Amino acid sequence: MEENVTLQSEPQNPRKGAGRRGAIRTAIAAILAATLTGALAVGAGAQSSTPVKGGTLTLGVGRPLQDFDPYQGANQNYIIAKTLYSNLISYTDDLKPEPDLATEWKLAEDNRSVTITLRDTVFADGSPLTAEDVVAGIKRAQDPKIAFTQRGVAEFIESATAIDPHTVRVDFTRPTGEDRVLDWMFYFPVVKAANNNPEFLKTGAAGSGPFMIGSYSPGTELTLVKNPHYYEEGKPYLDEVVYRFFTDQDGLVSALLSGDVDGTVWQELRYDQQLAQDFQLIDGSLSAQTQLLYVNPVNAPFDNVECRRAVLRAVDRENIRRTVQGDVGITVLGPFPPNAPAYDEELYSQVSFDMEAAKKGIAEHCATKTATAAVSPSPGVATILTIVQANLAEAGFDLKLENMDAATFISLVRKGEVQMGSFPTVNPFRSVASLATNRGFSGGDSNYWWFGKGAPADYDAALEAVRSALTPEEIAAANRQFNEALLNNIWTTGLFTMIDRAAMSPKVHDFQFALGSQLVLNNTYVAE
């Protein structure tokens, strides 16, 4: 008989036993993680001991909603991801798994399957939530036409079987480490099977989260009402949440200042000073996203790895972070936030800011000393690339900036025609394999930065090692191999951990961001 081991345990430390160097790294990470968790602890709205039930919270939102599909991980959907849906598990700030819709989960001893016990609950429409809904959801995540952002994290799954109405067994294509399984469970939303398709979820929701849709006027307003069937007793406290969508940042902040809305989400950081005195400024998760700088390794002059390395050494990340985000966020050299197991800033120090090394490297290794950076309209990108331009000018490299709209930028990146660009990546939590679902980090031919050429062989081998690692020692070794391969072929560097920003009037209590920066309103209430 197959023996099972529970995954409800302390997160394993893959760096354990990695020697003195590992200890130093661990200490640095611990300090940064302490900063991080400290920041997160104050990242919630005002707290009060006696929550007030009922009432309406009106929030101004700085990004339009894309749809109600939780398989579409675009950050525009973060206002509904955790309010209309529940996932299998959640993570604490230090990445410990906690039950959500999965009350128990057991990984098979051979690491080839996980058996999940589901909570006895119902969807917002009152229909029972069953194992068949999870099975249907996994099938959708395997359909490349409609899987969207669920496809990558679920790619190790072969099939799913409903054992009984509340038990589902998920079989893997290969032995898979618990970190990757947990990341998938963290990302996986349970959607009612009958409605789990992009067409329905464009205009309707089918989840079991604390709220459900009251009314929706695209681009204008979305009203959520309390889900009477929500499994957490007494929650949510609010009867209604109204999201009002703003295209203009000045308009968003003016609406807050004038009292039209109780709070704003995703306003730009430049308004902090204006809002700090009268409103609670609430930071999103520091580990949700990292802003990165990419250079195209396929086209000259960046087809020379030493030129790429030299150019990236000219980038003053600390200055960029302070200019773009002020005192918040953490400057990073690699793609991982400090609480990720693969975080290894010591290793990445070989691409840290060093103007003299940059000047020498550019002079020696860059065949031409000019390139063009694509400036997308995302917040902060123009500032970032302007600073990079100044840094590179000092290092003897002429960087031109070309402004473009988001659609053009995406098309050019996907065609491998962008020489340099900056945009964030959603962070992996426990497993590096989750990062590789991002096509800027994926292996083989699907990596758009290695367009037409394919990712380097040593990088592909490192990804394979990450996917195969099972024990803490194997995971630690694979993480290091991954970081080394990334550095050997360097085409991207971390800049800083990005934060989302909310501002709430003092009457809003316990407003929170989830670890992935989605809005969590289970505990939120309004009290004068």
Add this chain to the structure above:
Amino acid sequence: MARFVIRRLLQFIPVFLLAAIAVWALIYALPGDPAEALAGLNATPEEIAAVRERMGLDQPVWVQFLTWLGNAAAGDLGVSSSSAFSVSGLLAKHIPASAQLAVFAMFIVILIAIPLGMVKALAPHRLAGRIVNVYLSLSLATPPFWIGQLLILAFAVSLRMLPAASRYVPFWEDPGQALRNMVLPALALGIYSGGVLARFVAASLSEAMESDYVRTARSKGASETRVVLRHAMRNSMLPVLTVGALQLGTLLGGAVVMEVLFSYSGIGRLLFESIRTRDYAVMQASILFVVILYLVLSLLVDVLYAALDPRIRLK
């Protein structure tokens, strides 16, 4: 008159078709792939192909155009690729909002333009005329969005009297709330457009006051008030009507910047969002709505010309 109107309406058809082709061509000339933009940077080729198929972009451009034209002729303007709502439904929601704002703004425009234009024309060298001159220069030199920002700062942020973000509340449902929500964007639009129209009123009235029929009216002993209101004003309204109609068209077609600034859900904001998200169906329908609007307004102006001036015969 009826034959003239019917003939003009028939002329609309080729104009509309040409406009539709031009808009379609311009939309397709935009760089970037809407399917890629909608699917996102990390989408697989299969996902993008599926999105492209859902949006109908997998067909040749001319097939897409003819399909759209056929459906539009049958009253089906398609489905918004970004929200999945029917385009006609979205237009039906946003056009009344813009229309209400336009009517209210036009009311303010007329309240500003007629009296100020008259003062400038009739007393150009007196103190009142000079003050009006200063106001007109200022109103023309100040961009409406800046006026809007100042109004928000004063009345919404500082005094907290009026909302900074204006919602569309139908006037017939709640007149008080409708006025409360419209007053700032309408004022911002009205101050600028009122200045423009006032200059036309002044110029036209000044010219009329120098004309023979005014001299004749005076020589017949008509009072100055009667001369101005009965004789000069009526005739001077013809060119003003043209400019006023064009301004009404601008307001009805969506004062894009103002609707974005006040987060007001009119046709201008819908168009802005559709361009940002490369929502072809909404873009096409919104722009063609504006084209039709201008065609209808130009027809109305011609008809009104005949009504105001019996010398004009519509042939």
